[in-house]
Amino acid sequence: MTLVYVLILAALGHHSFAAEFDGNKPLTLKGVVTKVEWQSPHIWIYVDVKEPDGKITPWQCEGGAPNALTRQGWTRATFTIGGEVTIEGWQAKDGTHTCNAKSWALADGRRVLAGSSAESAK
Amino acid sequence: MKGLLLLVAILAQAAALQQPDGPAPRAADGKADLSGVWNKALVQNTAKAVEPLPFTPDGLKAFNDVWNHIDPTSRCIFPGVPRVNTSPYPMQIVQTPDKVIFLYEYMHNFRVIYTDGRTHRPLWEPSLLGDSIGHWEGDTLVIDTVKLTDRTWLDDHGDRHSDQLHVIERWRRMSANKLHYEETIDDPKFYTKPWTVGWDIPLAPKDWVVMEYACTDNNKDLYDGHLQNGPLDGSLRDGTAIGKPAPPRR
Numbered sequence: 320m321t322l323v324y325v326l327i328l329a330a331l332g333h334h335s336f337a338a339e340f341d342g343n344k345p346l347t348l349k350g351v352v353t354k355v356e357w358q359s360p361h362i363w364i365y366v367d368v369k370e371p372d373g374k375i376t377p378w379q380c381e382g383g384a385p386n387a388l389t390r391q392g393w394t395r396a397t398f399t400i401g402g403e404v405t406i407e408g409w410q411a412k413d414g415t416h417t418c419n420a421k422s423w424a425l426a427d428g429r430r431v432l433a434g435s436s437a438e439s440a441k
Numbered sequence: 442m443k444g445l446l447l448l449v450a451i452l453a454q455a456a457a458l459q460q461p462d463g464p465a466p467r468a469a470d471g472k473a474d475l476s477g478v479w480n481k482a483l484v485q486n487t488a489k490a491v492e493p494l495p496f497t498p499d500g501l502k503a504f505n506d507v508w509n510h511i512d513p514t515s516r517c518i519f520p521g522v523p524r525v526n527t528s529p530y531p532m533q534i535v536q537t538p539d540k541v542i543f544l545y546e547y548m549h550n551f552r553v554i555y556t557d558g559r560t561h562r563p564l565w566e567p568s569l570l571g572d573s574i575g576h577w578e579g580d581t582l583v584i585d586t587v588k589l590t591d592r593t594w595l596d597d598h599g600d601r602h603s604d605q606l607h608v609i610e611r612w613r614r615m616s617a618n619k620l621h622y623e624e625t626i627d628d629p630k631f632y633t634k635p636w637t638v639g640w641d642i643p644l645a646p647k648d649w650v651v652m653e654y655a656c657t658d659n660n661k662d663l664y665d666g667h668l669q670n671g672p673l674d675g676s677l678r679d680g681t682a683i684g685k686p687a688p689p690r691r
Binding site: 336360390 | 654
């Protein structure tokens, strides 16, 4: 448990969550991964989200640093293109389909805290 | 006698269980060896323990002006000294008889601190990491840094410093698994007197190595224009920073 806590703390930093994202607008997105950017300073996962009316909306979500996620056992290959992912996070203040992920969950049940910059603002 | 030895052995074992940590290892030259990978955690508000800070008028103005600026590290500018020590992610220390080398994962910064008795360089333009020299006081490595620019911030809270900043770091390995860090902020332009803060840094798990953190690789928040002004911890500035810390955002 301590180790997990340390890992989460170690994943913070770099830019302001409070300035960019709205902590009062939590969201849960379920979508299909279309692109993975596994690079510093933060990973970005692009997903197509199916709306209730069948319309597809592309979203982009930011997570923790690749090094911090790697230490938690996650790699680029953990996210498969075409695979399903459920993201809990917060939407950008600018209203675009951009989010800051608190956690990623895969269809097989694996889940990781994103180690996003939001953690530092909470 | 045998019984006494057995008792001593049992007590020693119990002590070992209580303190699996052990004493600080020694280098070949007898000094405490700081070498290792240390799990340096993020410290957002480094000044918290000594607030309210002894601001000069210029210092208070700079502190309250943070909401008019993007944090320099968000644009991938080096955290600088001393913020490099309180930024997230591990660091490795490599100690030799005449120098101590700091390898920071965050932004791939490194510092070579000579402990061979040399003095500050006469020709050195102000820079992000400044000009550092070290010396040993017993088992404590003392690093003195000058020639720093005012382009960096002290921490995620938006604590500020001027170009008159002089930093004294004190690094001491308290035990095999624990490093103690202390920084003194001596900046007569922004603070009426020096202030000192410190905390422990744990040794990283055995299999950890310093990894890549190339900030400019894909700084999408910058490229897409998402970055906005303010300190990374979201703390506000109400202009009354003397007497109480900045209020939390929520």
